[in-house]
Amino acid sequence: IPAWCTACQEHKLNVRLIPRNVATRWNSTYDMLVVARQYSAVIDGITADKKLQLCKYELSEQQWKIVDDLIHIFKQATLLFLKDSASTISQVIPMMDVVDNFLRDAPKRPLHDAVKAALKLAQSTLDRYYSRTDASNVYRIAMGMLLAFTFLFLI
Numbered sequence: 472i473p474a475w476c477t478a479c480q481e482h483k484l485n486v487r488l489i490p491r492n493v494a495t496r497w498n499s500t501y502d503m504l505v506v507a508r509q510y511s512a513v514i515d516g517i518t519a520d521k522k523l524q525l526c527k528y529e530l531s532e533q534q535w536k537i538v539d540d541l542i543h544i545f546k547q548a549t550l551l552f553l554k555d556s557a558s559t560i561s562q563v564i565p566m567m568d569v570v571d572n573f574l575r576d577a578p579k580r581p582l583h584d585a586v587k588a589a590l591k592l593a594q595s596t597l598d599r600y601y602s603r604t605d606a607s608n609v610y611r612i613a614m615g616m617l618l619a620f621t622f623l624f625l626i
Contacts, residue, residue, distance in 0.1 A: 474523055478513045501545035504538055511535060533583070540586040547573070564604065564613060571597055 479486045489506045493499040507514060511530075518529035530538070548570065574597060577590040604610040 474517055478516050482512050484510060484513060498545065498549055501542065501549060504542050504545065508538055508542060537583045537585050540582050564610065567597065567600070
């Protein structure tokens with residue numbers, strides 16, 4: 472941590488720790504990547520310092536581009552799910568459809584191959600969720616209600 476504090480001061484940045492990625496906490500990956508990108512000069516300086524023996528963690532420009540791509544993707548997902556403060560099953564399923572479309576269109580986007588591979592894994596995870604919702608009575612009721620409300624709105 473002393474090397475981090477010194478490097479932050481050298482780059483005229485406030486000393487701040489990078490948030491930890493927590494698998495069970497929504498959006499912690501996004502928070503971690505945003506701060507890492509803001510402090511990329513500090514990270515590059517520390518990982519380039521041979522005395523600290525962190526050279527194997529040094530990121531190339533191409534790898535920082537991957538971070539930029541991921542930040543953009545996480546931001547879009549965050550904005551999608553933050554539209555409504557109280558999500559219900561009838562709101563979440565259509566949102567899942569939007570995310571599904573986003574993931575299916577990913578190969579057409581100008582993203583790094585590693586990001587495309589990660590999005591493909593996300594797609595397979597979402598497909599597993601979809602297969603579980605198909606057999607759920609709550610899902611069927613919610614979708615029936617959504618269709619009914621949509622129909623009433625169109626009349």
